[in-house]
Amino acid sequence: MRNFLSDKCVGLKPSGIRKFFDVVSEMPDAISLGVGEPDFDTPWHIREEGIYSLERGRTFYTSNAGLKELKVEVCRYLKRRCGLTYDADRDVMITVGGSEAIDMALRAMLNPGDEVLIPQPSYVSYEPCCLLADGVPVIIELKEEDQFRLKPEQLLAAITERTKILVLPFPNNPTGGIMERADLEAIAKVLIEKDIFVLSDEIYSELTYGQEHVSIASLPGMKERTIVINGFSKAYAMTGWRLGYAAGPSEIIKQMIKIHQYAIMCAPTTSQYAAVEAMRNGDEDVARMREAYDGRRRYLLHAMEEMKLECFEPKGAFYIFPNIRRFGMSSEEFANRLLQEEKVAVVPGTAFGDCGEGFIRISYAYSLEDLKEAISRVARFVGRLDQRGAAC
Template sequence: MRNPLSTKIVDIKPSGIRKFFDIVNEMDDAISLGVGEPDFDTPWHIREEGIFSLESGKTFYTSNTGLKELRKEISHYLLRRIGVKYDPNHQVIVTVGGSEAIDIALRSMLDPGDEVLIPQPSYVSYEPCTVLADGVPVIINLKEENEFRLTKEELLEHITDKTKILILPFPNNPTGAIMEEDDLRAIAEVCVEKDIFVLSDEIYSELTYKGEHTSIARMPGMAERTIVINGFSKSYAMTGWRLGYAAGPTQIIEQMLKIHQFAIMCAPTTSQYAAIEALRNGDKDVADMRESYDQRRRFLMHSFKKMGLDCFEPFGAFYVFPSIKRFGLTSEEFATRLLMEEKVAVVPGTAFGDCGEGFLRISYAYSLADLKKALSKIEAFVERLDRENK
């Protein structure tokens, strides 16, 4: 019998995040700090708008690009938040989560052999989506001493004649790193000079704890070469609604729409009506959740310092990325032992790239009560490892 499977698909590794999540689901009394999902319910007024759309019988397909009313609100939001003006009729597309936007952007822009620069540690989908689009992933290993920011020098070192796209994943999952305006300006100058396009994943843009988020799209010469990816999952606690969007140059969005038309048709109608309400009246919800995350972030940093666990201070998203190099264990070994011995689940840094070795991703998108309980167990485990290593 002929092999029914695609070699390209078979060779892609499963997500390292899901592995530990699946183990936790089989354990009693385990505390998971591994999944990047807000513990908040979607704010009631947003849910109410979704419910009202159902009660009103608004259950039909929308335009392939999404409800015009929603695209207008997205354009207004991007103008006031990142200072870039997008035409809602031709430069915005509503997708099934930010993940679909990443996928169809890469498929729209890449020819076989085109190289995509991917700073790591970073979100697990970038590399496989590049491979699925017949592109060639080129990994840029970010460094803790640079606070896991991408530097101009690192970028220049990896550019070749085949480089077409730079993925810019900030605020970053898993490190919590951010790029400030001066950092982005230096990267933008290189992109313009070398004629490189940017896929800027800004899904955590509202969760920034040091100044305001800045988008590379607002830098000189960058709006015409940048696809901005965003969505509602993280900032509005709408993960299950599966709604995201992309904004960028008309010629790219038009080609993304082709794939979206044939593969998806349109994003969920109910979710789109809820998202309109989120953008119009959700600023206070976002601010309240951000304040709570920041409190948890500071609690984790204080706890790590107390137990002697090295961790650079992250100023974005809802993750910390502590170093466990001093214990002589791999990230996988540390995470596995922590889960089996203390029933606390975290994600090995290697799930986000080989340069994540020696680190863990810990999410603080959990209640303070759960974090306190988990941190006491982590402290006990760290003390035990220290005794073993004496």
């Protein structure tokens, strides 16, 4: 029989998370610090709106770009939270999670050989989506000493005449790093000078601690060269609803909608009705969850300090990214041994790019009680490693 597989697809690396997931699945009594989704249920009033839409028999398709009501709410939200003005009819589309928007944007914009700058450690899908769209990923390594922020010098050094897009993944999964206004201004200057477009993945924008998120699109001269990607998963604890959106220049959104219409048709209708409710009446829920995350974030940082695990202070998302280099083992080895010896699952930093080596990702999307139990085990493990280290 012929080989029916696509070389491009076969050539893609399987996700490092997937590999680790298989290991963890063998151990059903393990406690996990490995999830990338909120521990909260979707607030009831939002769920109820979804149920109500089903009861009303709203089980049809919506228009390709999404429910008009929802697009209007998205525009209001972006205005209210980021000071951005978009036209609901032309500049916005509703997608199946932020992940679809990433895929659509890259496919709509890349020609074979176009280079895409991807800062890492970061979410797992930018590189494969870029490859599937025939782009050439160019990795920029974010550094702990820079608080995992993207520096203009790094950006400048990575730009070639083939560079077309910069992916800007902040607040960042897995590091928890953010970009403040001044950081973004420095980046924007380079982007405008070199005529480069930005894919700004702001899915964690509601989860910043101590300062408000700034969207790069809100800086002068940037809106016309930015696609803002966001969604409902993290802010409203709606991961399973699979709903996100993209906002940007209408000529790009138009092309994205074309692919979306053939590949997806439209985002799930039930989810879209629920999301309208989330945007209209969900601010308090977001604030309540943010406050809970912030408390846990502080708790974990303190725990890291107590067990002398060096850890950069994250200001966003719901992860900490401690440095484990001093134990002289790889991230994967550390994660595997922690799992075997103490039955705690964390994600090796390398799942988010090679430069994640030497770090692990710990999620704080867990109740304080769960965190306490898990952290006491991590502390025991680290204590043992230190003792052994001291002995030899």
